[in-house]
Amino acid sequence: xxxxxxxxxxxxxxxxxxxxxxxxxxxxxxxxxxxxxxxxxxxxxxxxxxxxxxxxxxxxxxxxxxxxxxxxxxxxxxxxxxxxxxxxxxxxxxxxxxxxxxxxxxxxxxxxxxxxxxxxxxxxxxxxxxxxxxxxxxxxxxxxxxxxxxxxxxxxxxxxxxxxxxxxxxxxxxxxxxxxxxxxxxxxxxxxxxxxxxxxxxxxxxxxxxxxxxxxxxxxxxxxxxxxxxxxxxxxxxxxxxxxxxxx
Amino acid sequence: xxxxxxxxxxxxxxxxxxxxxxxxxxxxxxxxxxxxxxxxxxxxxxxxxxxxxxxxxxxxxxxxxxxxxxxxxxxxxxxxxxxxxxxxxxxxxxxxxxxxxxxxxxxxxxxxxxxxxxxxxxxxxxxxxxxxxxxxxxxxxxxxxxxxxxxxxxxxxxxxxxxxxxxxxxxxxxxxxxxxxxxxxxxxxxxxxxxxxxxxxxxxxxxxxxxxxxxxxxxxxxxxxxxxxxxxxxxxxxxxxxxxxxxxxxxxxxxxxxxxxxxxxxxxxxxxxxxxxxxxxxxxxxxxxxxxxxxxxxxxxxxxxxxxxxxxx
Numbered sequence: 001x002x003x004x005x006x007x008x009x010x011x012x013x014x015x016x017x018x019x020x021x022x023x024x025x026x027x028x029x030x031x032x033x034x035x036x037x038x039x040x041x042x043x044x045x046x047x048x049x050x051x052x053x054x055x056x057x058x059x060x061x062x063x064x065x066x067x068x069x070x071x072x073x074x075x076x077x078x079x080x081x082x083x084x085x086x087x088x089x090x091x092x093x094x095x096x097x098x099x100x101x102x103x104x105x106x107x108x109x110x111x112x113x114x115x116x117x118x119x120x121x122x123x124x125x126x127x128x129x130x131x132x133x134x135x136x137x138x139x140x141x142x143x144x145x146x147x148x149x150x151x152x153x154x155x156x157x158x159x160x161x162x163x164x165x166x167x168x169x170x171x172x173x174x175x176x177x178x179x180x181x182x183x184x185x186x187x188x189x190x191x192x193x194x195x196x197x198x199x200x201x202x203x204x205x206x207x208x209x210x211x212x213x214x215x216x217x218x219x220x221x222x223x224x225x226x227x228x229x230x231x232x233x234x235x236x237x238x239x240x241x242x243x244x245x246x247x248x
Numbered sequence: 249x250x251x252x253x254x255x256x257x258x259x260x261x262x263x264x265x266x267x268x269x270x271x272x273x274x275x276x277x278x279x280x281x282x283x284x285x286x287x288x289x290x291x292x293x294x295x296x297x298x299x300x301x302x303x304x305x306x307x308x309x310x311x312x313x314x315x316x317x318x319x320x321x322x323x324x325x326x327x328x329x330x331x332x333x334x335x336x337x338x339x340x341x342x343x344x345x346x347x348x349x350x351x352x353x354x355x356x357x358x359x360x361x362x363x364x365x366x367x368x369x370x371x372x373x374x375x376x377x378x379x380x381x382x383x384x385x386x387x388x389x390x391x392x393x394x395x396x397x398x399x400x401x402x403x404x405x406x407x408x409x410x411x412x413x414x415x416x417x418x419x420x421x422x423x424x425x426x427x428x429x430x431x432x433x434x435x436x437x438x439x440x441x442x443x444x445x446x447x448x449x450x451x452x453x454x455x456x457x458x459x460x461x462x463x464x465x466x467x468x469x470x471x472x473x474x475x476x477x478x479x480x481x482x483x484x485x486x487x488x489x490x491x492x493x494x495x496x497x498x499x500x501x502x503x504x505x506x507x508x509x510x511x512x513x514x515x516x517x518x519x520x521x522x523x524x525x526x527x528x529x530x531x532x533x534x535x536x537x538x539x540x541x542x543x544x545x546x547x548x549x550x551x552x553x554x555x556x557x558x559x560x561x
Binding site: 050073076083084088089091092100101102104105107110113150153 | 428429432433435436439440442443444445447448450451
């Protein structure tokens with residue numbers, strides 16, 4: 001029994017097969033990457049796992065239990081939390097209040113929720129911005145709020161949808177250890193990421209999604225050496241050309 | 249709640265309670281009582297609209313239910329007015345829950361929700377005008393019997409104090425809500441419903457709690473109205489006027505703040521009264537003033553007076 005199992009999940013939007021028969025596992029305590037070119041269906045897959053969308057077919061199992069299409073708030077209560085690729089702060093609220101909304105999930109009293117929010121803010125490096133309105137933060141700050149809100153629900157599994165996208169290299173370097181520390185505190189992480197530097201750095205195993213299908217799985221080094229993956233990113237025939245086997 | 253949360257409310261209550269000591273003029277007390285009743289109705293709207301971001305355009309449905317329940321039960325069945333008042337609050341809360349369940353479950357948001365609430369209020373208005381039970385178009389008169397046991401008072405001052413006590417109670421409840429988990433979740437739903445669901449907020453449950461509480465408060469205002477003016481008809485109880493007043497006061501005074509509805513209601517009614525005195529009784533002049541004020545508030549941020557006052561401090 002795996003921690004999280006995605007079993008033959010398909011998602012059809014009209015004539016478009018956004019996800020097609022995707023299956024993979026996430027091991028407990030790991031940082032697992034989900035990569036793939038734009039439009040591959042990664043975010044759709046996240047929406048299915050986190051309960052925002054019902055798959056056309058297939059199952060999601062968590063610790064052996066089927067959780068397919070349970071509503072997001074139920075999944076959050078069971079310890080499965082997500083961030084959004086397009087950050088979704090509670091714009092009118094301060095950073096403290098933003099994170100506290102997540103903290104209220106397991107803490108009824110306001111003082112407890114605020115205390116946890118401040119603790120989480122420290123973890124994600126937002127202590128200095130606690131009183132600022134979330135809308136006033138930089139992209140990097142908003143990504144941290146997004147991370148903080150999800151962490152404050154005290155999840156067992158954290159789904160990160162491109163927390164590093166749009167950050168400059170030094171900001172990426174700052175957040176990578178934060179993600180690693182989250183895993184070290186006992187939270188399993190499944191992350192969608194385009195920043196390969198971070199993927200190579202953080203993930204123990206990686207699954208590659210292209211046109212809705214899982215085309216490769218393995219360690220980051222194995223996966224980037226797979227011809228099918230190179231072709232998915234760079235086009236048909238790219239793998240052979242890159243390896244110098246043929247002249248274009 | 250801490251002392252800092254509570255004392256401004258108690259201070260407001262204490263200062264406002266002194267009014268009958270200095271003012272004995274009937275018209276002024278009349279004005280104050282009516283304004284306080286609007287404060288209560290507006291605070292109800294504020295819980296759902298201001299904190300929850302669900303803009304109702306039909307709070308008359310709750311005001312009227314509170315008012316008619318209070319009146320019908322005592323006129324037709326001779327039930328004690330205090331009991332009918334509480335029954336009115338309960339029934340308004342139930343109506344709120346039902347309207348909320350029907351519209352939130354089907355995912356209505358924004359202007360669609362506003363239209364559905366307006367439709368409910370209008371249906372109630374037409375029905376209460378048509379059936380015998382509510383006195384129909386002739387309306388319903390609560391017999392004058394000025395005894396405290398009867399929830400009618402010899403002096404306006406006493407009624408003023410009762411209404412004030414309920415407004416203070418509503419303010420305290422709103423403050424408690426603001427500081428509670430439900431309040432935080434409600435504001436989160438207002439700001440971003442999907443993000444709220446992702447962090448474990450049961451948006452439907454939160455919105456239903458809010459509309460139930462909101463309807464109960466506005467229903468209480470309706471009950472007080474019936475008890476004070478002792479007369480109801482369908483355009484008073486379920487008319488659009490109260491839906492508009494209930495939403496205008498918080499929007500002008502500061503939606504989603506504890507004192508916003510009070511400030512808004514006082515400003516609106518003072519302005520309306522002053523214009524009436526200056527230009528005489530032109531029918532609908534108060535609505536013109538309200539309209540102009542609304543346009544100004546929407547057109548010129550800072551969004552509301554409370555925020556503006558805070559910014560100045």
